[in-house]
Amino acid sequence: MSVVELRDVSMVYGRKAALRGIDLRVEPGKVYGLLGPNGSGKTTLLKSVLDANDHTGTIERAAGLRIGRLIEYPAFYGSLTLRENLELHARSLGTPLDEIPALLAEVGLAEFGGLRFSRTSLGMRQRLGIARALLGSPGLVLLDEPTNGLDPIGVRDIRGLVRAAQRDRGTSMLISSHNLTETASLADHLLFMRRGRIVRRLTAADVRGRDLEGLYAEILEGDG
């Protein structure tokens, strides 16, 4: 049984087709990397999985599936601390508060739990957004460019977090990224998007040892 299955999913903004006939099965415990140029439909695909837009086609979700997400700028309360923001979210989800200290530590924010959100840096906000997406061990996590704005240590931390969530909790993930090396090292499946379509599907094994930039250009350049 897949976690989510999309069949013939399309999305049009005005006269602009952002997604065209997407078929995708997300299997339990697997990580999927979405790659593709600006405007190719990665974020729109993630939003469709959440039913956060007016897509057409069918999306089936496993019964009781909870989906954690970091898409665009997550809203937090500026006057609350990082810990309080996570506590508020955990209460709204009905998930335990006692995982919050460990989660803050995992995203490298252990020392900053008491800091007011309004005083945080961009990278800290990104880390907090990832912690929030993982709260309550959701069955599926959607991360839109999760390493954006992070320093190299932050990128390494997030890589560790994704691996740990997959290994320890069996979390499935859909991660959009422009970082080829990062995505190839994390994902079981690489989905190359172009003009609203998934134009190539490769496994981690397919790309091992390959020149990723060359491969990306070969798949996504040209006028097809």
Ligand SMILES: Nc1ncnc2c1ncn2[C@@H]1O[C@H](COP(=O)(O)OP(=O)(O)OP(=O)(O)O)[C@@H](O)[C@H]1O
């Ligand atoms: N709210 C919106 N209103 C109108 N057009 C939109 C909207 N959101 C996205 N689009 C258009 O839909 C297409 C796909 O956008 P999307 O954000 O999904 O691409 P992306 O692959 O995530 O891009 P990026 O790598 O730049 O984040 C683009 O042509 C974009 O201009």
